[in-house]
Amino acid sequence: MKTFDDLVFVALTWCPVLLTAQSGVSSGFVLHVQPFFQQQQVRLNEPMRTAAGDTLVLHMLRFYLCDFTFLNKGEVVFEEREGRHLVDLESENTQSLAFSHPAHRPFDAMAFTLGIDSATNVSGAMGGDLDPTKGMYWTWQSGYVNFKAEGFYEKCPTRQGAFQFHLGGYMPPFPAVRRIQIAATPGKNQQLQLDLTPFVDQVNWAKKHSIMSPGAETVRLSNVLATSFRLHAD
Amino acid sequence: MPISRFVALLLCAWVVSVGMRGHGNPVLLEYPAYWPKPRYDFSKNPLTREGIALGRFLFYDTALSRDSTVSCANCHLSFTAFTHVDHALSHGIEDRIGRRNSPALMNLAWAEQFMWDGAVNHLDMQALAPIAHATEMDHALEGVLQRLKQSPAYAARFEAAFGDGGITGERFLKALSQFELTLVSGNAKYDRVRMGTEQFTEQEQNGYRLFQANCAYCHVEPLFTHFGYEQNGLPLDTALMDFGRMSVTQNPADALKFKVPTLRNIEFSYPYMHDGRFPKLRDVMNHYTQTTALDRQVVLTPNEKVDLIAFLHTLTDRAFLFNPEFSFPRK
Numbered sequence: 001m002k003t004f005d006d007l008v009f010v011a012l013t014w015c016p017v018l019l020t021a022q023s024g025v026s027s028g029f030v031l032h033v034q035p036f037f038q039q040q041q042v043r044l045n046e047p048m049r050t051a052a053g054d055t056l057v058l059h060m061l062r063f064y065l066c067d068f069t070f071l072n073k074g075e076v077v078f079e080e081r082e083g084r085h086l087v088d089l090e091s092e093n094t095q096s097l098a099f100s101h102p103a104h105r106p107f108d109a110m111a112f113t114l115g116i117d118s119a120t121n122v123s124g125a126m127g128g129d130l131d132p133t134k135g136m137y138w139t140w141q142s143g144y145v146n147f148k149a150e151g152f153y154e155k156c157p158t159r160q161g162a163f164q165f166h167l168g169g170y171m172p173p174f175p176a177v178r179r180i181q182i183a184a185t186p187g188k189n190q191q192l193q194l195d196l197t198p199f200v201d202q203v204n205w206a207k208k209h210s211i212m213s214p215g216a217e218t219v220r221l222s223n224v225l226a227t228s229f230r231l232h233a234d
Numbered sequence: 235m236p237i238s239r240f241v242a243l244l245l246c247a248w249v250v251s252v253g254m255r256g257h258g259n260p261v262l263l264e265y266p267a268y269w270p271k272p273r274y275d276f277s278k279n280p281l282t283r284e285g286i287a288l289g290r291f292l293f294y295d296t297a298l299s300r301d302s303t304v305s306c307a308n309c310h311l312s313f314t315a316f317t318h319v320d321h322a323l324s325h326g327i328e329d330r331i332g333r334r335n336s337p338a339l340m341n342l343a344w345a346e347q348f349m350w351d352g353a354v355n356h357l358d359m360q361a362l363a364p365i366a367h368a369t370e371m372d373h374a375l376e377g378v379l380q381r382l383k384q385s386p387a388y389a390a391r392f393e394a395a396f397g398d399g400g401i402t403g404e405r406f407l408k409a410l411s412q413f414e415l416t417l418v419s420g421n422a423k424y425d426r427v428r429m430g431t432e433q434f435t436e437q438e439q440n441g442y443r444l445f446q447a448n449c450a451y452c453h454v455e456p457l458f459t460h461f462g463y464e465q466n467g468l469p470l471d472t473a474l475m476d477f478g479r480m481s482v483t484q485n486p487a488d489a490l491k492f493k494v495p496t497l498r499n500i501e502f503s504y505p506y507m508h509d510g511r512f513p514k515l516r517d518v519m520n521h522y523t524q525t526t527a528l529d530r531q532v533v534l535t536p537n538e539k540v541d542l543i544a545f546l547h548t549l550t551d552r553a554f555l556f557n558p559e560f561s562f563p564r565k
Contacts, residue, residue, distance in 0.1 A: 124278060124358035125407035132362055133376050133403040139366035141482060142355035174484070215484065 031068075031097045033087050035061060035194040042196060044089050050155075056200065058151040061089045062136060063225075064115050064129070064144065065192075068099065070107035071181075077105050084116070086129035086136060097192075108184050110192075114226055115146025115177035118170040141213065143168055146176055147225060149196075156209045165203075167222050169214025176218050178226035187233025195228045257397035258282030263343060266420040268428060269456055272343035274357060274415060279408045281415060284394040289413025290563050291391060292406065297381045298361075299327050299371035306364070306410075309336040312560040315499035316340060316417060322510030326370035333369075333474045335510035337495060338503040340419040340554065344457055350492045350508040351478045352463060357414060358407045375403050382406070419498050419554035420456075427548070428456065434548065440538075441545025448522070448532050448542075452494045458549065463491040467525030471509055478508065501550045515543050 035042040037056070038049060047055050065085045070078040080099060088094045116130070121143050125132070136145045145168040152161045169176045184190065202224045203209070208217055261281040263272060279285075292298070293306045309324040310316040316339035318324045324336040334350055348354040354363055364370040365378060382388045382401050389399035396405050426432040434442060445453075454460045463479040470477070470490060479488040492508045506512040512521065519539040522532045534542065554560075 122355045124275070124356040125404045125411070127402055127404040131403040132359070132407070133379060135376075137359070137362065139362040141353040142359050171483075 029099045031099065031190050031192055033065065033095045033097060033192045033194070035089070035196055037196045037200065042089065050200065054154050056151065056153045058089070058149060060148060060150040063087055063147040064136070065097070066113040066116065068097070069111040071109040071111065072107045077107050084120070084129045086134055106186070109181055110184055110231060111179065111181040113177060113179050114222070115168065116144035116170070117177055118175065120144070121170040138168065143170055143214070146222065153205065155205050157206060158209055163209040165211050165221065167211060167218045169218055171214070174214040174216065174219050176214060176222040178222055180226050180229055182229055182231055184231045185233045189234050191232045193230050193232050194225070195230070198228050199224050258284035258395055261286060263415060263418065265418050266425055266429065266456070269420065270344065273346050274343040279358070279411055281412050282395060284391070285396075285409050285412040286416055287563070288391045288395045289409040289411065292410050293413050294562050298365055298373060298378050300373040300377070301327050303327050304371055306361070307562070309364075309370075310339050312557070313502075313555050315503040315555065317503045319502070319504060322505050324370070326367070327372055330369040332367070333476055334508055335505060338499060339414060340417050340498060341457055341496060342417060343415045345461055347461070347493070351482050352493055353482050358411045361407060361410050375406070379403065379406060417554075417560060419551040421553045422498065422551040423548040425456070435544070437541050437544045438548050441541040441543070444534065444538055444542045445545050448534070453497050458497040459494045462494060463488065464494050465490045465527070466492075467521070467527035468507060468511070471511070474509060476509065497546060498549045499551055499555065501547050502555060515546065519543070
């Protein structure tokens, strides 16, 4: 009986500690997320040059990266539980994602989701990075915005060259959430880079410079973004 | 077992149990035994006396609107089935007119999509739409919360409901849901007849027969809706250009489909249809007997229309309409 008591005691007293280790931030591994444009780090409100020499300025860049999985030779070595990370270039600390994945356990690939999955989209009010006050929830039609970029482009035929791309949508026929897997190379410091150059190149600036709802163009541009991530190690 | 271990075990059990049930005094949703189970997931937002009270204060608070003139209750009056009676199209701040009739609010725990076109996919998220809409409250959730954070009274109410005074978007929305979930209307004469404690009059019984033959396909008992979307033959209002469900699905087959509303308390929820185009129930009857756009023609004599309306009046739930727990909260 004493053994049973001890087992119950150990299970109950250590249960919260184990849960904290799983879900909390540990010293295991920190992934830095950094958007690039034309091989230059993106900084909000600073002019950037396209290949043609035109000026482009981003005033806002936010996107969700979720449910990270680290793999080695095809085997999962670490899987995040319900990880929802809003990367917001206005808040530098959001660009550092901490995982409890042990630093000594190697991985050669990483998978993650760009955007919010459909189950989460229909699960009601949530907190943390999913709180609607984060400015990433559509009010007129339910659903999270997966990727939001706003700014100025001198080739954009709008008042003051303004553009807004709010990419989201979880319902067929226009689901915009994307699962992405990329290869990793060994290195102490891992940086997840998002190259926005293909996105800017693929936008039809003459016709579609504002997207505020799900649709075919959202799907097309989400596909472009899904192939624009890479891991850089040093 | 040593006393220290016993205390630690009790502490852990308490922590686990509090984490599971949330904060506050639990409240069970009451509804007629013959109804189906609610679809709302109460495990993610357990009803508590304190959460419901907070949601009620929020529902009646004009601080939700940009100029602090309009609350949820402006378009959803308790004694008119929580709709904007006498207004075909609801108005928001600065007398701005919207393009839809405010829906009656009741039995929301059984619904999974909201608004006339189903654009909102969860009760928790519904309030975001009227708060942000330019013709309703024209505000931002962040601005609403900033106002609430300046109120010591709200800090106390959030603490009572959630265990601390933190005011977040999630808590705000869940508290509003808690109050709205309690808006259960299940004590009409129809319910009492179903439960065997009353009987229909001869006229009401004939109206019930006509209802079952002509209306029950969409207005499914006992909640009097199938919660889906239908094109009921209403021509497009070219001033409003509201295509309903198609605006959500982008599917042309959904053009002019609108959510089938409940018929409960219909006596008090006039005017009718998504744009409030019919002020009287007899106008609704005339529409359904005159339209040729339905799959099956509805044929009713003038006397049958009267009988059908008599049955619809048995869906009036005065205990719900005049429930003091749903009215403006006294400080």
